[in-house]
Amino acid sequence: MNAINDRPSPEALLQDAQRAARGRLKVFLGASPGVGKTYDMLRAARAAKMRGVDVVVAWVETHGRAETEAQLEGLEKLPSREMKYRGQTFAELDLDALIARRPALALIDELAHTNVPGSRHIKRWQDVEDVLAAGIDVLTTLNVQHLESLNDVIERITGVRVRETLPDTVLERADEIELIDLPPDELIQRLDAGKIYRDEQARRARERYFQPGNLTALRELAMRAAADRVDQQMLEHMRRHRVAGPWPTRDRLLVCVGSRGNGRSLIRATARLADTRGVEWIAVHVIDAQAHALSDTDKDRISDTLRLAESLGGDAVTIPGQDIAREVLAYARTRNVTQIVVGQQRARRYPWRPRLLTRLLRESHQFEVTVIPDAVGEPAPQPVRPWSGWSMGTRRDYALAIGLPLAATAIGAVFDALLRLDHFAVLYLLAVLICAVRAGPRPAIAASFIAAGCFNFFFTDPRYSLSVTRHQDLITLLVFLVVAIVMGRLGGQLRSQMNALRKTARRNANLNEFARRVAGALSRDEVATATVQHVRVTLEAPCVAVLSEPNEQLSPVHRCAIGPDYQFRESDRAAAAWSWQHRQPAGYSTQTLPTSEWLFVPMVTTQRVVGLLGLHLRERGRPLSAGQRRLLDAVSDQAAVALERVVLSARIEDQRVEHQSDALRSALLSSVSHDLRTPLSSILGAATSLQTQHDRLSDDGRAELVDMIVEEAERLNRFVQNLLDMTRLGHGRLxxxxxxxxxxxxxxxxxxxxxxxxxxxxxxxxxxxxxxxxxxxxxxxxxxxxxxxxxxxxxxxxxxxxxxxxxxxxxxxxxxxxxxxxxxxxxxxxxxxxxxxxxxxxxxxxxxxxxxxxxxxxxxxxxxxxxxxxxxxxxxxxxxxxxxxxxxxxxxxxxxxxx
CATH class of the missing domain: 3.30.565.10 (Histidine kinase-like ATPase, C-terminal domain)
Structure with a gap:
């Protein structure tokens, strides 16, 4: 077992294999312009060139700074590509020339730059992806304000909306990050000295962007981004080499969320502890074999607890497993957790098993374990009995529990009469197992007692009596009864797991069918119809889809299990409007407008909100579980992508039609200007000759010119008639x-x-x-x-x-x-x-x-x-x-x- 755990992670090995064929990306990350990213990048390139590395400057923007331009001396510079746009000429990175040159190291400045229209890619970071795919190492620069996830934060801090952004995944895929930093006072001095911007641009930057408070906040954001990436690289290293960990380089808390008891106070205490120490924290719930036996109240309590963890800034994770302590410790090692937080346990599910806290204290030698007692005044959780949550079973189930032992008795009697066999316990065990798989644990236990009675009455001496005369028969009956009960319980668990697998398979099949339908949808209505139908079937709640921003009216474009006469309340409309505006769920079971009978979840793309999904959870009777909530989020994200694809496809089609119309218009104008000018020129020339040389022309000459005028006029008439006929045909007015x-x-x-x-x-x-x-x-x-x-x-x-x-x-x-x-x-x-x-x-x-x-x-x-x-x-x-x-x-x- 230890040998298996010591093997490297397959996912990490696969990532290494994929990176081996790619170039390495190093990002010089700065908090703001002017900190010296390009300067340090050029210094690193010069050092690499001195080591014999083939270095090419593919694109560097010096902004006229003399010290930066001095670092370019001695480095090979790739000629830029001239691009024309709106009558102006722009210089851009020549991607094809760089890949054809294939240096060992390329310098590409300003990773978030937007290329001139007509380039291969819209963004420069996409050009860098092509260069890396060609096996070329890249040095590049980036300011923290260009990260997409920080765009709103940067605007609140500086009051400036950054237009050029790139996905955070670009920085996450970087092989190395070097943080370039300067104190705010020194950076402002550089600005005042004209080393960053000049003249009017420097004055505007000094007034709005380059304020000490702004620069301090940007420095913190840059340091956090670099630290997050370094921490991620360390986790990847630990997974790649199967390092047991944890490495206490950075504190991280993990809180265990149980299936019973009050986990909300535990979550709040962990959130306070994490906020005080300024560290990340994770709430983990392990789904074991008994999860199916939980009541709806317990399931809702777990879902509420995990949602509370997310709302307080933590990560909520559910993992499957049988041994809770082992799964928690294994997950804590993979996330490099330093401290595990558990609640005080007053009751145990199985008295003969050690408590979770005892297991953690005994086996977690690398972790700090903190125990949080229940809050004062909160009710203690009730002890959990082994049979808690078992279904009582139906009449059909108990009929099966009676019929199967009787059938086993009949079969045993036949074998006893024909073959004179003495042992028929196996037949009864088989009957109990079948009953457990088909009916569940409670009917199976009832079948165990019936089978034991039948076995004693018909096949032990004295027969046809419930008395037992031999000690070995009594021991056999007791062992049989224990084995039958255990088999019934295990068979019931197997039945529950099979039902759970069937439910999961149906959910996956529905999700695949939904993905296929939205992928082939050609309009927004088709996407909305497929989405509401899938949500209605999967989550068993009435559903609506809203594709326009709700203001005073809430007008769903599609309804499922909701009649057309249904009237939304004012709280429902307010929840939908808030969800659309703030891109967050609102309504029932949320912290925003919970009096609404509907839960509204926005369908959000990277650019905007494209719609809302509404679920009538008040009619359903209970909120969504954590798994159902994640499923709803996945469906809403997929629907948002499909809606955006339909909109973009329609936009592209409109542009294509417009382009064809422009081409047709150009062809028509070109044809008209050429083919109509020719007869007009002939007519004008002939008429001018008749006017100016009438007396000097002979009768035949004048007749020839007149015939030419008539012929060219008829030709012009045919051209004009064709254009008119074509116009009438094109508009259907012929x-x-x-x-x-x-x-x-x-x-x-x-x-x-x-x-x-x-x-x-x-x-x-x-x-x-x-x-x-x-x-x-x-x-x-x-x-x-x-x-x-x-x-x-x-x-x-x-x-x-x-x-x-x-x-x-x-x-x-x-x-x-x-x-x-x-x-x-x-x-x-x-x-x-x-x-x-x-x-x-x-x-x-x-x-x-x-x-x-x-x-x-x-x-x-x-x-x-x-x-x-x-x-x-x-x-x-x-x-x-x-x-x-x-x-x-x-x-x-x-x-x-x-x-």
């Missing part, structure tokens, strides 16, 4: 004015509009003999045909043919247009219908906005049809197949498409 029209007539009008573009090309039209009329919006369908023919002219050589085919297939009107161009790549045949997408496989891009085909698809789908790009069956080129549903009408009426 109104169809359907008429019965002949597609051949619409095709002819489209050809006339593109007469100059089609000049020199052969256009062949193949129309099916049974081609019917189409019930469409003639202006829009004509625009579709114009866009398709214009697209064929743009992407096919001059003089090539364009083939058009009209046919009917299965009540669908189909129009196919094929050109003789270079074709469309297979990967782009679907993308070409996206806005602003244009195929770039040609040597130069054809003019256009990239909206024509997207408009074609939008118009056709508004008619119930569609369009697709196909590969030609033979030869080269592109094939567009548009389809429209065939409509049926009572009487054909042909319209003029110009209407």
């Amino acid at each position: 109104e169809l004015r359907r008429h019965w029209c002949d597609l051949r007539e619409l095709l002819g009008r489209a050809q006339r509009r593109l007469q100059r573009s089609l000049l020199g090309r052969t256009v062949s039209i193949d129309v099916s003999a049974d081609m019917p009329m189409a019930f469409v919006d003639p202006m829009l369908i004509e625009q579709v045909l114009v866009n398709l023919l214009d697209n064929a002219c743009k992407y096919s050589p001059s003089g090539s043919a364009v083939d058009i085919a009209l046919a009917v297939h299965d009540d669908v009107l189909q129009l196919q247009i094929r050109d003789r161009g270079s074709g469309i790549p297979a990967t782009d045949r679907e993308r070409i219908f996206d806005m602003f997408f244009r195929v770039r496989s040609q040597d130069h891009a054809a003019p256009g906005t990239g909206l024509g085909l997207a408009i074609c698809r939008g118009i056709l789908r508004a008619h119930g049809g569609d369009i697709e790009a196909q590969a030609p069956l033979q030869g080269s080129g592109s094939v567009f197949l548009m389809s429209l549903p065939k409509a049926h009408r009572a009487a054909p009426t042909i319209c003029d498409p110009r209407d």
